[in-house]
Amino acid sequence: GVFAHLAALEVQAHQAALKQEELEQQEEKVARLKERVQELRLQRDELRAKVDLQQNRRLGKGGAMSDPVQPSAQAVLERKIKSLKSMLQIFYLTGISGKLTKQGVCFCISTAYEGTYLDSYHVDLVLKPEVRILRHSIPIFIPLEQISKKYLQRDIRRFMSVLFDHLNAYAGRRYQADQLQEHFSDHIEGTLQRNSLCNLLVFKYDVSKNSKTFPFQARLIYGDLCLSLPTEVLVSCTPDAPVSLAEVAAAHSDLFRSMALHKAFRSFSSTEHIMI
Amino acid sequence: MDETVAEYIRRTVLKIPRDEIKTMLQKWGFLSEAQLQTINFHQIKENISQDVVQLCEENCADIKQAAVLDIIYNHIYSNKRMWSVYQMKKAGDETEVFDITSFKKKFKRRLRSALKNVTVNFREYEDNAIWIRIAWGTPYTKPNQYKASYVVYHSQTPYVFISASVLRSNLPLLCQALVVASNYQDIREIELRSHSLNSLKDIVFKRYSQNFQTYYPRPLQERNVAPENADVRIIHENKNEKERIQRVTLEVFGDGPQPKLEFAQYKLETMFKSDPKMDVLDNKEPFRCLVKFSSPHLLESLKSLAPAGMADAPLSPLLTCIPQKARNYFKIKEKKGLFPGSFVSP
Numbered sequence: 001g002v003f004a005h006l007a008a009l010e011v012q013a014h015q016a017a018l019k020q021e022e023l024e025q026q027e028e029k030v031a032r033l034k035e036r037v038q039e040l041r042l043q044r045d046e047l048r049a050k051v052d053l054q055q056n057r058r059l060g061k062g063g064a065m066s067d068p069v070q071p072s073a074q075a076v077l078e079r080k081i082k083s084l085k086s087m088l089q090i091f092y093l094t095g096i097s098g099k100l101t102k103q104g105v106c107f108c109i110s111t112a113y114e115g116t117y118l119d120s121y122h123v124d125l126v127l128k129p130e131v132r133i134l135r136h137s138i139p140i141f142i143p144l145e146q147i148s149k150k151y152l153q154r155d156i157r158r159f160m161s162v163l164f165d166h167l168n169a170y171a172g173r174r175y176q177a178d179q180l181q182e183h184f185s186d187h188i189e190g191t192l193q194r195n196s197l198c199n200l201l202v203f204k205y206d207v208s209k210n211s212k213t214f215p216f217q218a219r220l221i222y223g224d225l226c227l228s229l230p231t232e233v234l235v236s237c238t239p240d241a242p243v244s245l246a247e248v249a250a251a252h253s254d255l256f257r258s259m260a261l262h263k264a265f266r267s268f269s270s271t272e273h274i275m276i
Numbered sequence: 277m278d279e280t281v282a283e284y285i286r287r288t289v290l291k292i293p294r295d296e297i298k299t300m301l302q303k304w305g306f307l308s309e310a311q312l313q314t315i316n317f318h319q320i321k322e323n324i325s326q327d328v329v330q331l332c333e334e335n336c337a338d339i340k341q342a343a344v345l346d347i348i349y350n351h352i353y354s355n356k357r358m359w360s361v362y363q364m365k366k367a368g369d370e371t372e373v374f375d376i377t378s379f380k381k382k383f384k385r386r387l388r389s390a391l392k393n394v395t396v397n398f399r400e401y402e403d404n405a406i407w408i409r410i411a412w413g414t415p416y417t418k419p420n421q422y423k424a425s426y427v428v429y430h431s432q433t434p435y436v437f438i439s440a441s442v443l444r445s446n447l448p449l450l451c452q453a454l455v456v457a458s459n460y461q462d463i464r465e466i467e468l469r470s471h472s473l474n475s476l477k478d479i480v481f482k483r484y485s486q487n488f489q490t491y492y493p494r495p496l497q498e499r500n501v502a503p504e505n506a507d508v509r510i511i512h513e514n515k516n517e518k519e520r521i522q523r524v525t526l527e528v529f530g531d532g533p534q535p536k537l538e539f540a541q542y543k544l545e546t547m548f549k550s551d552p553k554m555d556v557l558d559n560k561e562p563f564r565c566l567v568k569f570s571s572p573h574l575l576e577s578l579k580s581l582a583p584a585g586m587a588d589a590p591l592s593p594l595l596t597c598i599p600q601k602a603r604n605y606f607k608i609k610e611k612k613g614l615f616p617g618s619f620v621s622p
Contacts (some may be wrong), residue, residue: 124488139481195374197372199374221373
């Protein structure tokens, strides 16, 4: 009846599936063995090359004096590798270096500020089917999403350049704030007030060290995230400060706008007796 | 000094391990060095805490100062609490010039406008972490200082770390205040939880070790392998395989320490696939099951599975994607299509 028929069909299907599986397994086995053959061939070639090199060496040593002007293949290779490595080192030092990966390219951004190397960050890009970021180590407060939305698809170079500017400027701002905190903490009241991007710094300070009063109040706003100098500086005097200091405050305001923060402090803390 | 404040300070000091009490009181800065000298820190904790309360009486401590001591304790022993991660979303693209004074003002104002009886305290740390402690009351009762919520926020980031108290009913208000104060629009909890606050930060701030391919050579010392066995008679079988496993593990996990998570949970809603002959729930409904991996340090143990020979390398991407996807709760559904497999829902 119907059941018997169904049972027969089931058996047929099962057998067909088994045959199919056997076939697949065979094919897999063949592919694997082919791969193995390739591997062994490669190994054989490598060993051959090694043997040749050894023989050449032995001939060179035992036989006639080897020509010192003629460099051996080994030496040439080593020189090439060395020059490549130094080329890569140069690229690394300029700030952006990249390495091709299986799926795309991995960029390394190295930041620096006025001769001091600071942190490095990475962006791993996939190029097909469209350019996108696979993973990265960019700090979360850098507007990476914004930047990639604007540039990544159209122009990778531009994207890297803008990202580099952001990271480098951030590193510079943070470096200045750290330097100020580290070397001029005796000029500042308490600790420097800052934020993650270091684009707002607020502090009270004095030109002389270890003074009990801090007549100057500074508020530095870095409106452009790609710059490490402030776009807006407000230096005011506390209400009980002598009126003469107002001029100094104005001078400091210009100073902060035009040079690195810790350098500005260095300049007026060492010449405190000179009124600018 | 208020009785309740005295009791609260006493209980807080009792929580601190005896050897740490002096350092913590120094960090607190409320009692002078001279006052601290008068305390015998070798006596039993009961007595130490009594002495501390006595000195706080002299200085007229109020709940605000007591709350600061509590924040300091929780900052050092943050791993005693379970932390959840929340993500905020912004609509606009304007550059944020985050001002902490305005943040604190907006946050307090938002909370107090909805609930008069709250104690709110802030403490900033050098790594730009802003710790907020909130003790909740009701319109008719004073804030319960023993069930405070703690929030950790880094300015100009979309992530907030919250260790809420048992009173989850205050969570919506807390979220609202955070969004308003930080100039975001929306906030939701993400599927990431752990006792290790720093590991959570490492994961979402992408500070954990990822193995990026670069040309910059790593210092050679790092690549020193243990000296090979001098005895030539000992051969390492499967040396190639061992090296392959090491390489793959390094590629996936990087060579630095892993963020510390205690568990990963997978909720399966996939079809149970069995041998057609066995006729067990075959393709009728999704087989609901929950798989939970627990460990004192989950990611480190996953990293050591393949080198220890307990699993094949590479490990399943469901396990290795945890830091990248910033989650340790997953829902796995059936993939619709020709090949029944599984796909992880976003």
